[in-house]
Amino acid sequence: MDRRSYRVISFILHLATNKKSFFFWLSVRFVSAILPLITIYQFSHVVGLLEAKSPFINIFWALIWIFVVRIVDNFLRLRSITKLEYEIASISFDIHNFFLSDLKTNTKLERHEIVQSIRNFADASSVTLNLIKQPGIDSIVSLTLIPPILFFLDFRVFILNFAYVFIYIAIDTYTTQHYAHLKNILNTHTETYYA
Structure with missing residues (x-):
């Protein structure tokens, strides 16, 4: 991403009226992206218990904890994605309001072109924020957390x-x-x- 992209994203976030809710659900989405790494660690722990021929009750409780983490992960992921979709739609509406509130045009054609440009910008902003929501956060977690873990393990x-x-x-x-x-x-x- 170049400098102009950062400026546009900061402008979009500046227009948002409900930033706290957006960033809260973005952080919840970040946590839900980290939880699968914990599940992988838990699976390796179960394999270690099986190799050590641990009692069944220890293996059972390890599997229960995997189940609990997966339930929490799915709940947080689905809830945060749903809430972020609402917040992104709200930001798109804020963009419309910002640009259309003081709009004065001379002709109907000119107004149509300006409104279409505003709609295109709001739609592009929505697509960008949705990309950050779904694959973007998962990519950030994969690029920032997995390499240090691998550095110390292998x-x-x-x-x-x-x-x-x-x-x-x-x-x-x-x-x-x-x-x-x-x-x-x-x-x-x-x-x-x-x-």
């Missing part, structure tokens, strides 16, 4: 993970920039055609 796997992430980011950056360039060309030709 350095070879950490190196493989780092190489994978580096290659993925390089390919993603190239393709994103390439498709953005192609989209700009398409938009330019479309605007020229309809102008």
Whole structure:
């Protein structure tokens, strides 16, 4: 993301009237993204108990704790996603209100073009925030928590993970920039055609 993207996102968040609720549910979503890592650790603990031939009651309680963590994880994930969808829709409405409150135009055509631009910006903002909500937070957790864990557990796997992430980011950056360039060309030709 470049500097303009950060400025646009900060502008969008500045327009939001209910920031506390949005950031609260965003943090709940972050916690729900961390809980699967705890489940993986718990599964490894169960495997360790099975290898050590521990009593059945110990294995049973370990499985119960896995079940509890999965229930909490699913509840938090679904609740936070639902609440974030509401908050994102509210932010989109705030964008509409901000730009349309003082709108004065001379012609109906001019008003239509401005309203369409505002709708496009609000829709793009909604799509961006929804991407942050669902795959964005999971990606942040994967990129910030898993590598340090692997660094301390198995350095070879950490190196493989780092190489994978580096290659993925390089390919993603190239393709994103390439498709953005192609989209700009398409938009330019479309605007020229309809102008």
